[in-house]
Amino acid sequence: MRNMVSQGAQRLEPSLIRTVLDRAAALRAEGHNVIPFSAGEPNFNTPSPIKAAAQKAIEENYTHYTSNRGLPGLRAIIAKMMERTTGMSYDPETEILVTSSGAEALNNAIHAFVGEGDEVIIPTPAFVSYKNLVKFTGATVVEVPLSPKECFRLDAKAIEAKITPKSKMIILNNPNNPSGAVYTREDLEAVAKLAVEHDLLVLSDEMYSRLVYDGAEFVSVTSLPGMRERAIVVSGFSKSYAMTGWRLGYLIADKALIAPMLKVHQYSTTCSPTFIQKGLVDSLEDPQTEKEVQDMLAAFAQRRQTILAGLEQIPGLTPITPRGAFYVTVDVSATGMNGMDFANKLLEEKFVATVPAIAFDGDTANLIRISYAASDEDIQEGLKRLNAFVKGLKG
Ligand SMILES: Cc1ncc(COP(=O)(O)O)c(C=O)c1O
Secondary structure, eight states, X not given: OOOOSOHHHHHOOOOHHHHHHHHHHHHHHTTOOOEXXXXXXXXXXXXXHHHHHHHHHHXXXXXXXXXXXXXXXXXXXHHHHHHHHHOOOXXXXXXXXXXXXXXXXXXXXXHHHOOTTXXXXXXXXXXXXXXXXXXXXXXXXXXXXXXXXXXXXXXXXXXXXXXXXXXXXEEEESSOTTTOOOOOHHHHHHHHHHHHHTTOEEEEEOTTTTOBOTTOOOOOGGGSTTOTTTXXXXXXXXXXXXXXXTOOEEEEOOHHHHHHHHHHHHHHXXXXXXXXXXXXHHHTTOHHHHHHHHHHHHHHHHHHHHHHHHHHXXXXXXXXXXXXXXXXXXXXXXXXXXXXXXXHHHHHHHOEEOEEGGGGOSXXXXXXXXXOOSOHHHHHHHHHHHHHHHHHHHO
């Protein structure tokens, strides 16, 4: 048979994260206690009011289609959340689109605006989906590697150097997966200015906007001059509400930008599961939901301190201080290994699963990514094993 695989699908690369997760699962199946420093997934459970409300919604037969845009009540709450966190006002009728996950939101945004002949600028390291979704459309990925020495600070000058007449979109992830960088207002303003000058769209993935530490300020690029008409926000409930398996996300943008994304959404998912949407409408504003979310956020802040303090005690490992999300990148070059060899050996010998940061591209060959969305016990045990592993290398 001829090769029937589409050009787009042929361009997709298998994810290194998957490779690590599969190997970790295989080791677990052999009976090993594998420390999960690899997955971007909170170890917490979904807040109890959300679970109860979604079950009730099923009982009450919220099991039919909703509007393609999502339940009006949920769109209204998302608009309120956006206004509270960024000061930006969006019309729930026309400027919010409920999607089945942040992943779907990214897919809609990229397919609605990017195609063959376009260039898309991605500061790296960056979440693996961006590059692959862009490649799928036939557009060209233009990487802008940020500097680990500057804690992956957003570099407008480096972005400017990569702008050509074919540039269409800049993809920002703030706070960043994998680096944990939180972009400053000043750096975002410089990038926003470029977007206006060169008439570019900015796709802003703000999935981790509630997870910031050390007094870092989260600034949505939408709130900067000239950006409301050209910025598209992607976010969702997976990370800050511990709802990774529910698959619910959203897009926020000016109504002229939502319209083409609505078309992509309409022909791919139609609408997100109705009982999940209804469950969220009935529980998001419950004080108990917010309390459980706040408890999780406080736990992440504590775990971040624990992991950074622990890593700093291990000679040969240099953590690059993150200000957001629940990841830390660690320079392992002083051990004589690169990130890939270190992560593989660590997994095989000590059963600690981390991700070689090269999976996220950029200037990361010497780095691994540790996710500290793991339990306190796993963090303590993982640090112990890391210490023993590095000591063993020297011996
Ligand atoms: C930066 C970023 N954006 C989007 C997503 C997708 O989230 P979901 O599809 O679970 O909503 C992830 C998940 O890891 C992420 O790290």
